[in-house]
Amino acid sequence: VTGLFRRVRPEQVRELTLVFILVAVAAFFSTQIPNYLSARTFTDISTGLEVIAVVAVGETLVVLTRNIDLSVGSVVGLVAYFVGTLLANNPALPAPLVVAVAIALGGGLGAVNGAIVAFGRVPAVVATLGTLAIYRVALVELSGAKTVTTDSLPKWLLDLPRASLFSLGDLDVRTLVVLAALVVVVFQLFLQYLPYGRRLFAIGSNPEAARVAGLPIQRDVFVAFLLSGALSGLAGFLFLVRFGNITVVAGQGLELQAVAAVVVGGVNIFGGSGSMVGAFLGAALINLLQQSLLRWPVVSAFLQDAILGVLILLAVASDKVILERLRTRWVRARRRDDERAAATAAEQASPGA
Amino acid sequence: VTTLAVPGYLGPQNQINLLELSVEKAIVALGLAFVIVSGEIDLSIASVMGLAAVLVAWLGQRGVPFEVGIVAALLAGAFCGLFNGYWVAIVGLPSLAVTLAGLIAYRGLALLLVEDRSIGGFPEWFNRLGQQPLVGPFPLALVILATFLVVATVLLQFSGFGRYVYVVGSNREVARFSGVRVTRVKLAVFAISGVVSAFAGVLLAARLGAVRGSTAEGFELDIVTMVLLGGVSIFGGSGSMAGVILSILVILNLRNGLALANATGNTQAGVIGALLILSVLVPNLVGAARSRRRRGRPTAAAAGQSPQVAE
Numbered sequence: 001v002t003g004l005f006r007r008v009r010p011e012q013v014r015e016l017t018l019v020f021i022l023v024a025v026a027a028f029f030s031t032q033i034p035n036y037l038s039a040r041t042f043t044d045i046s047t048g049l050e051v052i053a054v055v056a057v058g059e060t061l062v063v064l065t066r067n068i069d070l071s072v073g074s075v076v077g078l079v080a081y082f083v084g085t086l087l088a089n090n091p092a093l094p095a096p097l098v099v100a101v102a103i104a105l106g107g108g109l110g111a112v113n114g115a116i117v118a119f120g121r122v123p124a125v126v127a128t129l130g131t132l133a134i135y136r137v138a139l140v141e142l143s144g145a146k147t148v149t150t151d152s153l154p155k156w157l158l159d160l161p162r163a164s165l166f167s168l169g170d171l172d173v174r175t176l177v178v179l180a181a182l183v184v185v186v187f188q189l190f191l192q193y194l195p196y197g198r199r200l201f202a203i204g205s206n207p208e209a210a211r212v213a214g215l216p217i218q219r220d221v222f223v224a225f226l227l228s229g230a231l232s233g234l235a236g237f238l239f240l241v242r243f244g245n246i247t248v249v250a251g252q253g254l255e256l257q258a259v260a261a262v263v264v265g266g267v268n269i270f271g272g273s274g275s276m277v278g279a280f281l282g283a284a285l286i287n288l289l290q291q292s293l294l295r296w297p298v299v300s301a302f303l304q305d306a307i308l309g310v311l312i313l314l315a316v317a318s319d320k321v322i323l324e325r326l327r328t329r330w331v332r333a334r335r336r337d338d339e340r341a342a343a344t345a346a347e348q349a350s351p352g353a
Numbered sequence: 354v355t356t357l358a359v360p361g362y363l364g365p366q367n368q369i370n371l372l373e374l375s376v377e378k379a380i381v382a383l384g385l386a387f388v389i390v391s392g393e394i395d396l397s398i399a400s401v402m403g404l405a406a407v408l409v410a411w412l413g414q415r416g417v418p419f420e421v422g423i424v425a426a427l428l429a430g431a432f433c434g435l436f437n438g439y440w441v442a443i444v445g446l447p448s449l450a451v452t453l454a455g456l457i458a459y460r461g462l463a464l465l466l467v468e469d470r471s472i473g474g475f476p477e478w479f480n481r482l483g484q485q486p487l488v489g490p491f492p493l494a495l496v497i498l499a500t501f502l503v504v505a506t507v508l509l510q511f512s513g514f515g516r517y518v519y520v521v522g523s524n525r526e527v528a529r530f531s532g533v534r535v536t537r538v539k540l541a542v543f544a545i546s547g548v549v550s551a552f553a554g555v556l557l558a559a560r561l562g563a564v565r566g567s568t569a570e571g572f573e574l575d576i577v578t579m580v581l582l583g584g585v586s587i588f589g590g591s592g593s594m595a596g597v598i599l600s601i602l603v604i605l606n607l608r609n610g611l612a613l614a615n616a617t618g619n620t621q622a623g624v625i626g627a628l629l630i631l632s633v634l635v636p637n638l639v640g641a642a643r644s645r646r647r648r649g650r651p652t653a654a655a656a657g658q659s660p661q662v663a664e
Contacts, residue, residue, distance in 0.1 A: 068449070116630060116634060120633075120634045120637055120638065121637045121641075122630060122633045122634050122637065123587045123588070123633070125394070125449070125587060126581060126587055126629060126630065126633055127630055127633075129574060129577065129578075129626070129629065130626040130627060130629040130630035131626065131630070132574070132626065133574060133622045133623055133625065133626030134623045134626045134627055136622070136623070137620055137622060137623030137626070138623070140620075141620070256453065256456070256457060259453060260453070260457070263450055263453075269447050269449060269450045270447060300465060300468070302461070302464045302465045302468050302566075303461065303465055304461070305457050305458065305460055305461025305464060306457075306458050306461030306462050306465060307461070308457050308458070308461065309454040309455065309456075309457040309458020309459070309461055310454070310458060312450065312453065312454035312457065313440060313446075313450075313451065313454040313458075316440075316446050316447070316450045316451070316454070317440065317444060317446060320444065320445060320446055321444075
């Protein structure tokens with residue numbers, strides 16, 4: 001057991017547990033709901049993940065630095081509306097340009113958050129609670145209470161949600177789902193291997209030590225917010241593609257879902273630990289539960305929010321109680337290994353001396 | 354500005370009217386101030402308000418006397434507060450995450466009770482409590498707000514318990530070593546916040562005359578703003594009731610002034626959001642500029658400090 005224990009990091013234990021719970025939940029509902037394990041369920045759940053997975057990746061970047069971004073829902077709504085209007089007025093715009101505009105606008109809004117938090121030293125809860133309201137107002141003012149409707153959008157956009165990249169038997173894997181998964185994987189690698197990614201962990205786990213070590217904290221936190229905004233911008237584009245009709249309440253409440261996904265996915269709300277894969281699995285679990293409860297006749301569909309609340313609480317509590325213990329044991333085991341290796345090295349060196 | 358733009362603005366009747374329209378939020382702000390001074394946050398307040406409002410109506414619809422329903426709602430509020438407090442104070446989880454879960458779960462319970470219906474048809478005396486003047490021109494809710502104001506000020510500023518709340522908020526470790534029962538203080542502030550929110554929820558039900566699952570949804574932005582704008586630090590340990598009261602008046606007047614000047618409800622929310630950010634940003638920038646002038650150049654300490662969320 002200890003050998004296995006040494007090879008699996010605490011974060012991976014968390015991810016494996018989530019995979020196990022996902023399978024268990026799906027298995028449970030498959031005994032309850034007729035035709036549950038079907039291609040339709042897979043499509044429902046995977047497409048339901050597109051927007052929230054991308055938002056959760058951005059939220060993770062920010063939460064890792066011991067901050068929080070509550071404005072993501074408003075950014076998604078504002079970008080979706082802006083891009084929708086842009087397309088309705090200029091239907092000939094090429095798709096890559098439209099996506100670039102969405103990402104740039106989101107990045108701009110994120111940069112405002114980042115500047116207020118990193119350079120203005122306003123606590124992130126306060127700053128992004130404020131911009132949550134401000135960006136929503138910008139949307140209301142911009143729209144004049146008009147909505148973007150499906151029939152004003154170009155055909156390529158309307159066809160996009162049903163486009164499949166490939167099929168596995170009955171299962172259609174939609175292009176946008178692949179795009180969202182790609183974002184998760186790219187940012188996971190980026191967290192693991194880029195110096196910037198490693199610095200985010202350092203800043204979040206001990207800001208004081210990071211400062212003493214001379215890390216560019218302000219710049220890094222600013223960039224984390226900028227990236228979170230840019231990803232929300234991309235999610236805004238996905239939101240437009242998915243729903244077509246954009247009203248002034250578009251994306252409202254997404255910030256709660258994103259924070260919930262991140263927390264359930266094992267990202268520590270106090271920063272310093274977590275992974276993109278975890279956040280993605282958290283989003284998947286929440287989405288699976290929500291969609292399955294809707295189809296489960298035994299309990300009222302209105303129970304889903306109460307369950308979601310309890311789930312978040314359990315996730316945070318298990319993180320505190322179980323993972324903390326695992327982490328200390330893991331560090332201790334590693335240290336013992338290091339000491340043993342050092343002792344062997346010293347022994348080998350001494351006869352020669 | 355609003356005084357100049359709209360005639361009759363500062364008249365007592367207008368001030369009473371506009372207080373009436375947000376009196377529930379003001380009451381909850383008083384309770385939330387205790388939580389924030391103790392260094393925590395409670396995001397579940399608006400959901401507790403909604404749950405209490407729905408519970409009273411739901412029990413009333415089932416033939417339970419309204420007096421009993423009100424007591425049940427207050428107990429539910431206390432339970433929600435203690436539930437939050439249990440996870441924060443005893444298990445040691447971050448209050449941001451716990452009360453976020455509370456925000457979702459308590460709203461979920463309210464939705465479970467009424468689903469997508471609306472419940473109205475309250476007894477006459479209950480509606481009258483919320484809608485008609487009780488003492489002179491003041492309706493019950495305003496009388497209660499005034500009473501709560503006095504009680505909250507005395508409790509936070511002039512009682513032993515209040516001192517403990519400040520000590521816990523400014524330094525938990527020091528508080529523990531000086532013999533303050535940190536766990537108990539934290540449980541108490543969350544219980545206060547829960548009961549006060551439930552109370553405000555019942556008042557809201559009486560004033561509106563009907564409730565839905567979404568009653569009081571999104572109120573937390575206004576309420577948190579009221580407390581923070583009043584100079585209560587989100588990191589805990591500092592702030593005063595007088596500041597909260599002043600900021601309540603500022604926000605209500607601002608909203609009312611904007612409404613009279615024909616701004617939409619959303620624009621008002623935006624202005625309040627901007628105010629919230631500026632209330633922290635401006636002192637920070639002024640402080641940074643002052644220390645820069647004093648030392649003659651930008652200092653490493655001022656430039657390198659890390660932003661953090663409140664614990």
